[in-house]
Amino acid sequence: MDDVKFAVLGTGGIGRRTLEVSQQKDGLTPVAACDRNGLAIDHDGLDVAELLAATEGNVASERAEDDHGDDTRTVDNTSAVDDSDTRPDGGTAVKQHGEGAGVVASEQARPTETPIQDVIDESAALDAVLLALPNLTHDFIPRTAERFAEAGYEGVLVDVLKRSRVIGMLYERAELFEESGITFVCGAGATPGFLTGAAALAAQSFVEVEDVEIWWGVGLKSGYEDNRGTVREDIAHLEEYDIESARELSDGEIEAIVDEHDGVIEFDDMEHADDVLLERAGICDAADVTVGGILDVRHDEKPTTTTVRVTGRTFDGERGTNTFELDDATSMAANVNGPALGYLQSAVRMNRVGDYGVFGPADLMPGF
Numbered sequence: 001m002d003d004v005k006f007a008v009l010g011t012g013g014i015g016r017r018t019l020e021v022s023q024q025k026d027g028l029t030p031v032a033a034c035d036r037n038g039l040a041i042d043h044d045g046l047d048v049a050e051l052l053a054a055t056e057g058n059v060a061s062e063r064a065e066d067d068h069g070d071d072t073r074t075v076d077n078t079s080a081v082d083d084s085d086t087r088p089d090g091g092t093a094v095k096q097h098g099e100g101a102g103v104v105a106s107e108q109a110r111p112t113e114t115p116i117q118d119v120i121d122e123s124a125a126l127d128a129v130l131l132a133l134p135n136l137t138h139d140f141i142p143r144t145a146e147r148f149a150e151a152g153y154e155g156v157l158v159d160v161l162k163r164s165r166v167i168g169m170l171y172e173r174a175e176l177f178e179e180s181g182i183t184f185v186c187g188a189g190a191t192p193g194f195l196t197g198a199a200a201l202a203a204q205s206f207v208e209v210e211d212v213e214i215w216w217g218v219g220l221k222s223g224y225e226d227n228r229g230t231v232r233e234d235i236a237h238l239e240e241y242d243i244e245s246a247r248e249l250s251d252g253e254i255e256a257i258v259d260e261h262d263g264v265i266e267f268d269d270m271e272h273a274d275d276v277l278l279e280r281a282g283i284c285d286a287a288d289v290t291v292g293g294i295l296d297v298r299h300d301e302k303p304t305t306t307t308v309r310v311t312g313r314t315f316d317g318e319r320g321t322n323t324f325e326l327d328d329a330t331s332m333a334a335n336v337n338g339p340a341l342g343y344l345q346s347a348v349r350m351n352r353v354g355d356y357g358v359f360g361p362a363d364l365m366p367g368f
């Protein structure tokens, strides 16, 4: 396959690592990367080392606290901010000034108030776009994808979103993507993503799947500071919160929740899109899929081993459970970004032979 030129939207905890992983995979050239304040673009390929060094400990993420001293910045009160003029969520546009505001700290970048639109304007030269954006308003990623289609983009879109209900919003737009020549792989991180694909593979032994249990362990020593979108969105899964209330939490309140749990938060019965993605792929009913896990934001070691257990009945009357297990040594960053880029490469191959529309990670595995 020819070299794949791709852009990353969002250079937070995930997007930065996407760029880093791409350096160690063949045939992938990142040519654009943006965050809420700026855009770095070079059609011959970004200098990823420079960009990572400039954004180390310097992610333009979430809202700012009031205690920024002389750092004059006005920051939106949502994490996922739309850069278009008409903001359906009623928020204000982001204006951050001064040094250290994310990607603009890179010598390859320039500040912009319309980072996503600027990437859309360059999209004729892109094979693929990976959306590593927070999804704290449910329709943010669907609306962003729609903007690419409406601008005439013909290529691949991949996201790593988590919530089940967003998948339906993407499938509602399937016709638009098909007509536009877009191959969209949604929910293509770790869970959903890698583990959804693993469940689809494990299900092949069975003629009937009874249940799928996904149990994940993530250790993030770098904690909330470096993984803001991920931690905030996970907190939204706790019983006391939902996506709206989690979006309104200040950084201090998030830190307090983390402290209350001594840095280790357990989640049960999460709304993770593995369920609807497996159902859409014909593997099992969404109701038969459960997702839970443990997040430790103070240690890099995983608090529990990540496993996928698929129980079913074989053609010859046996009942069994196939188990897929990740090594504890593999980090969340490895398990989100390796698969996301793998799905991206598969989607480029599909796009080049005219296979357009919306696909989930299980659709790119053997069919049931």
Ligand SMILES: NC(=O)c1ccc[n+]([C@@H]2O[C@H](COP(=O)([O-])OP(=O)(O)OC[C@H]3O[C@@H](n4cnc5c(N)ncnc54)[C@H](O)[C@@H]3O)[C@@H](O)[C@H]2O)c1
Residues within 6 Å of the ligand: 009, 010, 011, 012, 013, 014, 015, 034, 035, 036, 037, 059, 060, 061, 062, 079, 080, 081, 082, 083, 102, 115, 116, 132, 133, 134, 135, 160, 161, 162, 187, 188, 189, 190, 191, 192, 193, 226, 227, 228, 229, 230, 231, 233, 336
């Ligand atoms: N599927 C999985 O397994 C999995 C695992 C981890 C994280 N995730 C998802 O990845 C996403 C990103 O997480 P993160 O920890 O990197 O978040 P983060 O907050 O660290 O980074 C988000 C980035 O998006 C940028 N951004 C926000 N609004 C923007 C806008 N309007 N225009 C341009 N850029 C904008 C921010 O500036 C920042 O660079 C989250 O939605 C999270 O749920 C998925």
